[in-house]
Amino acid sequence: MKQANDIASHQPYDNSICEYLVMLKEACAAYGTVTNIECKFILNTLKNIALNNGIPGAAGSANDKAGIGGDVKNIDIECTKIIANSVATSETLYSQIASDGFAGELMSMASDHLLGKYCVNLSGDLSENYRCIVRNKNQIAWWDYNYSTSGIISLRCPKNNINGGIMKMKGNIEGNATHFYLSKCKRN
Amino acid sequence: MKGKSGFVTIFPICVYSPPFIPFSSAKADQNTGFGAAARFVITPAYFNIPIDADYDLNTKKLTLYVNEAIADFGPQICYVYFYIATAAGLPLFTRVNYPINRVKLTLGKVFSDNSTFTIGGTDEKPSIKGTAKTHLGDEETHIEQKIDVTFNLKNNE
Numbered sequence: 001m002k003q004a005n006d007i008a009s010h011q012p013y014d015n016s017i018c019e020y021l022v023m024l025k026e027a028c029a030a031y032g033t034v035t036n037i038e039c040k041f042i043l044n045t046l047k048n049i050a051l052n053n054g055i056p057g058a059a060g061s062a063n064d065k066a067g068i069g070g071d072v073k074n075i076d077i078e079c080t081k082i083i084a085n086s087v088a089t090s091e092t093l094y095s096q097i098a099s100d101g102f103a104g105e106l107m108s109m110a111s112d113h114l115l116g117k118y119c120v121n122l123s124g125d126l127s128e129n130y131r132c133i134v135r136n137k138n139q140i141a142w143w144d145y146n147y148s149t150s151g152i153i154s155l156r157c158p159k160n161n162i163n164g165g166i167m168k169m170k171g172n173i174e175g176n177a178t179h180f181y182l183s184k185c186k187r188n
Numbered sequence: 189m190k191g192k193s194g195f196v197t198i199f200p201i202c203v204y205s206p207p208f209i210p211f212s213s214a215k216a217d218q219n220t221g222f223g224a225a226a227r228f229v230i231t232p233a234y235f236n237i238p239i240d241a242d243y244d245l246n247t248k249k250l251t252l253y254v255n256e257a258i259a260d261f262g263p264q265i266c267y268v269y270f271y272i273a274t275a276a277g278l279p280l281f282t283r284v285n286y287p288i289n290r291v292k293l294t295l296g297k298v299f300s301d302n303s304t305f306t307i308g309g310t311d312e313k314p315s316i317k318g319t320a321k322t323h324l325g326d327e328e329t330h331i332e333q334k335i336d337v338t339f340n341l342k343n344n345e
Contacts, residue, residue: 012240012256026225028223029221029222029223029226030224053221053222054220058219061219077219108221120343122316122341122343123342124341124342125339126338128294128298128335129334130289130294130335130336131334132333133332133333135327135331139327139328143286145286147208149291150211150215151214151235152212152218153239153339155239165244165245165246166242166243167242167243168241168242168243169243170239170240171240171241172236172238172258173235174235174236174237175213175215176208176209176213176231176232177208178211179210180205180206180208182267
């Protein structure tokens with residue numbers, strides 16, 4: 001009963017330095033995405049996305065398969081991106097937006113490095129199936145739907161944040177619905 | 189469907205179903221790096237729910253708490269039905285929005301019923317495989333809900 005009361009009356013924990021590092025990383029990612037689409041022609045936008053997200057993404061997947069992570073993976077992704085840009089068009093390497101983007105990526109890599117060094121990071125996959133059935137007074141289902149979701153769950157906290165043998169962690173569950181289904185039933 | 193005494197006939201037409209993509213954008217974006225803001229904008233039926241956890245090093249138990257959502261299924265996530273009724277030869281039209289329960293409600297419920305999970309692995313490389321189920325109501329009740337959640341957590345270092 002005490003545990004049920006604790007859960008019901010739970011107040012969110014304060015943000016730790018790890019949360020601020022994640023926010024910084026997200027801000028850098030958002031800036032990179034905005035600079036990708038900030039051009040007049042849709043073809044340029046697609047080219048930017050391919051060079052700045054697509055090719056580095058493939059490099060990241062290859063690193064994952066090879067079991068390479070952390071700073072080595074980040075540096076490899078950044079080098080792949082610079083090479084891809086230089087092969088496509090060397091002018092993009094000298095533009096203002098490219099140098100701003102590069103600074104943003106360095107900041108993102110630095111926050112990743114600090115997160116790995118000073119924070120405990122747990123992450124993984126999460127999936128949910130939900131079904132709801134509404135019946136009328138004759139016990140006939142008139143509304144029956146379900147959905148599936150898939151996403152990632154992550155938790156983090158500073159490494160020295162242990163109080164009485166308990167680490168208070170913060171994180172988030174992020175994802176989207178991957179399926180909505182409506183059963184055929186009497187809705188009138 | 190025929191109404192009472194056969195005077196009313198109703199035709200339901202589903203005119204809108206919620207959009208979705210068949211994969212998780214958050215998982216897909218782990219290497220491409222568009223970021224959460226971009227995922228929020230372009231992913232239909234997106235949710236982002238902050239959580240807290242107590243990681244007990246002595247008992248090797250993890251307790252999860254679900255907080256208020258940052259984003260949780262936008263207003264376009266619903267079913268819309270259009271009803272055409274003919275009563276005594278006269279046509280009647282009406283539109284009904286059927287809402288869909290948000291993820292915060294369902295995850296919040298399942299993690300309040302099953303909040304504690306056992307931590308496996310070693311102290312350096314902990315791993316947690318969690319399964320949580322909740323069944324509200326039954327075939328005799330007005331509303332019956334079934335929620336199944338599975339997740340795994342591991343140290344990424």
